[in-house]
Amino acid sequence: MSSPPCVMFGQVVIGPPGSGKTTYCLGMQEFLTKLGRKVVVVNLDPANDGLPYQCSVDIAELVTLDDVMDGLKLGPNGGLIYCMEYLEANFDWLEKKLEQFKGCYFLFDCPGQVELYTHQNSVKNIFAQLTKWNFRLTAVHLVDSHYCADPAKFISVLCTSLSTMLHVELPHVNVLSKMDLMEQFGKLAFNLDYYTEVLDLSYLLEHLASDPFFKKFKRLNEKLVELIEDYSLVSFVPLNVQDKESMVQVMKVVDKANGYCFGDLEERSMEAMMSAAVGAEFHFASTLAVQDKYLESNTKTVEEEVMDL
Structure with missing residues (x-):
């Protein structure tokens, strides 16, 4: 009788550029290591060079943003989308890298382009594939x-x-x-x-109404607030x-x-x-x-x- 597959836990660290994702991964790696967890940090950001933390798996071994921009003449946004699509097409590379660390706790340092998490499907598909590989992940949105x-x-x-x-x-924690x-x-x-x-966000609308620029967008802001609530x-x-x-x-x-x-x-x-x-x-x-x-x-x-x- 075969043993059940090993469940692996971790975090996918997402958020806009400059929100502190890499610093968070460094701090959380050090913090959890002191608590006795075997922590593995995976860099999924092809634009992230000079990593401050101990990186066990680095997407730079597969593709980098600089190479894509130079080779395909793309801008940074288009280049990042291409890199994520390239990673999605090479799941076997990622699976081979991750299977070396079974039983560890994972921190995935992700790219900072907002569109990757609101419109484009490659990162979503990567997370879904990790779930199929028996990862139990929380999206930590900084x-x-x-x-x-x-x-x-x-x-x-x-x-x-x-x-x-x-x-x-994914289970989601906004930070x-x-x-x-x-x-x-x-x-x-x-x-x-x-x-x-x-x-109650209606109190914020009062502050926006006092600004001459936003006063003319009062109705739009009200609808945005209603949507969130x-x-x-x-x-x-x-x-x-x-x-x-x-x-x-x-x-x-x-x-x-x-x-x-x-x-x-x-x-x-x-x-x-x-x-x-x-x-x-x-x-x-x-x-x-x-x-x-x-x-x-x-x-x-x-x-x-x-x-x-």
């Missing part, structure tokens, strides 16, 4: 936290996150990265939990990759999403199991702790904003 300081950009980020969640079709730099680009209009839990899927986990408590919070949410915390790869106490399964109360308390640590206490609650209006 978003730069400073977008919260601009209502228009935050609504845009929400739309992109929602589109990515629906297109990628606000670079929390320690959040207020360098402006102060928040509300407390941090308003943005992480994506509360109708799906009711988007929320965020705050992250500072240099803060241990912040990394623990993200790890627990990811482990719950892909089922790692319920597996048998390492001994887990009942206390750890319970802490990983905590819902909104855990997120709320953690968000308040992040706000106290990184943000000035001059933001308003939604109730205070209503009183001002």
Whole structure:
């Protein structure tokens, strides 16, 4: 009787350029290694050179963006799409590379082109193939936290996150990265939990209406907000990759999403199991702790904003 196939857990780290994907992979690799996990980092970004982390599988061995742009005379966006399609056509190469690391925990560092996760199907098909190979993956979608300081950009980020969640079709965790730099680009209009839990977005519309440029797009913004709230899927986990408590919070949410915390790869106490399964109360308390640590206490609650209006 043949043994059941080995289940492998991991994260596919996605997000726009500059959101901190490679830094996240480095930090999470070091963090999980100290916890005793055998971590393998897979670079799936053909434009990513000079990797700071220990890379076990590198797409550069198969194809690089520079070679594609030079050989096919494509721009960076078209080149990235070609590279992902080329990887999709060479699944046997990827499978051969990955099968050397059975029983390990995987971090997939993915390209930063947004269209790959909202419109184009190659990356989606690659993730689907990994699932067929018995990978249990969570999509960790990094978003730069400073977008919260601009209502228009935050609504845009929400739309992109929602589109990515629906297109990628994996358990999904949205992360606000670079929390320690959040207020360098402006102060928040509300407390941090308003943005992480994506509360009543109508209050953001009031801020947009005060801007002469966005005032004429009021109806469009209302419809975008309605779309986001109708799906009711988007929320965020705050992250500072240099803060241990912040990394623990993200790890627990990811482990719950892909089922790692319920597996048998390492001994887990009942206390750890319970802490990983905590819902909104855990997120709320953690968000308040992040706000106290990184943000000035001059933001308003939604109730205070209503009183001002």
